[in-house]
Amino acid sequence: MTFIKEILVELEKLAPLPYQEDYDNAGLLVGSPDTEVAGILFTLDITEEVVDEAIRKHCNLIVAHHPIIFKGLKKLNGKNYIERTVMKAIKNDIALYATHTNLDHVVGGVNSQIARRLGLQNVRILAPKKQILTKLAFFCPVENTQNVLEALFEAGAGEIGEYRNCSFRSEGLGTFLPGENANPVTGTRGKLETAEEHRVEVMLPSHLQAQVLSALRRAHPYEEVAYYMSALENENQDVGAGAIGELPEAMDTAGFLTHLKDKMDASVIRYTEPTDRKIRRVAVCGGAGSFLLRNAISAGADAYVTADYKYHEFFDAERRIIICDIGHYESEVFTKNLLHEYISGKFSNFALCLSEISTNPVRYFS
């Protein structure tokens, strides 16, 4: 038996909820985490037809990219598609989950998927987020350092890019004077003690502070643990908006547009005037991405693949870069494949289905 909460743990390892934007509403939108999973349907959007598809395919959890409940929902009368979709899901015991801007912001998320389809190499985050890392420094008897560190690594500390178990230690003398009511592991009440200690430093994602701190308290031998937590200004290279990478070989504009149309299954590409360069370095951002144009230009991208560009925003290219708007749906539809593949690698005891419904509300007339 697998419960919805076990699926959520895996999804949130890939895309932790604290990485979503403030305005977003990612997470479990409908249903109880304690429900047993019968099957999961993966989709970009949740519509009434997608809920019908879940019913047909005996799936009781729909995992989507876009949250169907985005703004407040004050009444459920079925007066628009959002209310009708939510009502249908509740009536049929179907849970709804969305992994949205949190999935936009991680390596292995929406933008990695676009980069992968385009065959980009050396893919990295285009605009890494700042102020989401914390430094923990603590003091520990030298013989206990390794044990304590292992507990912290287990709790999620010490990961930097492709490296795990990262830490630094230096040796010195700690002093302490146990009070009347203290129960010191070493030393005597009322007597000044010195101990050979390590000062140990590790970095951790800020949203894991509570769990790392409780691991520290559990593993550390002292009654009172001396530590400092400090917020870091550093960028986290693994978390942020957009992605950038290089094509294996430079392409001319026409060749690149054909490649893009083909790989992303786009009916139409709206693009700006070609530059005098060939296209090698490509920045991408699924969904509305005009806010990252400066980052794309300063990272030296020859083309920027995104969606939802407005007329006046296209002028900002100024022949420094080619903006390619492939459509919001087209830029993100393969997110369902990414989620399907990811969960398929972890669970195999129930049906995992890809939605076959095109939820694109936009039609193209040509």
Ligand SMILES: [Zn+2]
């Ligand atoms: Zn989107």
